[in-house]
Amino acid sequence: MSEEKAAPAHTAGDLRNLATRAAAALVLAPIAITGAYAGGVWWTALVTLGSVGLYIEWLMVVGALGDRSIVVAGTIALLGAAELLVLGRPAACVLLLAFALVVVVSRPSRQRRWWAAGGFLYAAAALVASLLVRLDQIAGWVALILVLLVVWATDIGGYFAGRGIGGPKLWPRVSPNKTWAGAIGGFVASLVVAAGFAAFGLGRIAPMLVLAALLSIASQLGDLLESAVKRRFGVKDSSHIIPGHGGLMDRLDGYVAAIVVAAIFGVLRGGVDGVGRALMVW
Numbered sequence: 001m002s003e004e005k006a007a008p009a010h011t012a013g014d015l016r017n018l019a020t021r022a023a024a025a026l027v028l029a030p031i032a033i034t035g036a037y038a039g040g041v042w043w044t045a046l047v048t049l050g051s052v053g054l055y056i057e058w059l060m061v062v063g064a065l066g067d068r069s070i071v072v073a074g075t076i077a078l079l080g081a082a083e084l085l086v087l088g089r090p091a092a093c094v095l096l097l098a099f100a101l102v103v104v105v106s107r108p109s110r111q112r113r114w115w116a117a118g119g120f121l122y123a124a125a126a127l128v129a130s131l132l133v134r135l136d137q138i139a140g141w142v143a144l145i146l147v148l149l150v151v152w153a154t155d156i157g158g159y160f161a162g163r164g165i166g167g168p169k170l171w172p173r174v175s176p177n178k179t180w181a182g183a184i185g186g187f188v189a190s191l192v193v194a195a196g197f198a199a200f201g202l203g204r205i206a207p208m209l210v211l212a213a214l215l216s217i218a219s220q221l222g223d224l225l226e227s228a229v230k231r232r233f234g235v236k237d238s239s240h241i242i243p244g245h246g247g248l249m250d251r252l253d254g255y256v257a258a259i260v261v262a263a264i265f266g267v268l269r270g271g272v273d274g275v276g277r278a279l280m281v282w
Contacts, residue, residue, distance in 0.1 A: 028251070029152070039140070043131075044082050044086055047130040048082040050126070051123045052079070055078065057239050058229075059071065059074075062112055070104045074100055081127060093128070101121070133262055135275060135276065136276035139281060146194075146202075150190045150194070157190070158182040168180050170224075174227050175223070175227040219254035220254065226253035227253075262275075
């Protein structure tokens with residue numbers, strides 16, 4: 001009898017968690033899409049705020065938030081880097097970030113030094129990649145939406161496939177709730193997004209499928225990376241600012257990995273000024 005009564009409570013808890021996550025997503029997704037569409041100062045402000053939040057949460061997770069000097073140095077550098085990129089000065093942006101990295105590395109104790117540096121690089125990569133992909137007025141908007149939809153589809157497809165099918169765990173030591181079924185479900189969902197873009201004439205089908213596959217894999221690896229960092233320091237959530245999702249790191253881990261991969265791919269193919277076009281035009 002006790003087992004029979006426990007099962008519905010567990011199901012009800014799952015439904016409440018799903019409802020909370022859905023409500024948060026309904027608020028966050030329009031903000032991200034609106035900022036991406038607006039571009040310019042609006043997207044820059046949103047991305048910069050997010051990158052600073054990622055940096056602070058990372059420092060909190062690794063236990064280095066108490067050193068105000070690295071918090072201030074990293075925050076100022078991220079703000080300055082965003083402005084330099086908007087002004088079209090990527091070389092100066094790189095120099096500023098490199099200088100800030102030296103400050104971050106030199107300040108904490110030996111145990112926290114490289115973890116703090118990793119957090120700064122993580123936030124800086126998210127910032128720079130997000131701005132580079134959106135630089136092109138038209139192609140940048142489409143490319144950014146592709147990345148966002150692939151990440152969201154991977155997350156949603158993985159959630160429902162993992163819950164509905166279950167089966168063998170993907171990497172139980174790092175993320176005990178993730179399954180191979182969820183990973184495959186998320187991957188398939190990303191291909192559906194790519195096929196939709198091609199069907200509306202927003203790219204050729206073969207390149208879109210390859211790109212979506214690459215971004216979906218990156219998104220899932222980014223999720224696992226964040227889980228590994230939290231597990232290393234015994235932290236469940238990076239913070240509690242997003243109901244049902246935890247913190248910014250918990251919500252943006254897949255996006256950060258996917259946008260960085262997209263930016264690297266775009267730069268290699270189209271240069272710093274043509275990232276969005278390089279991703280969408282084949």
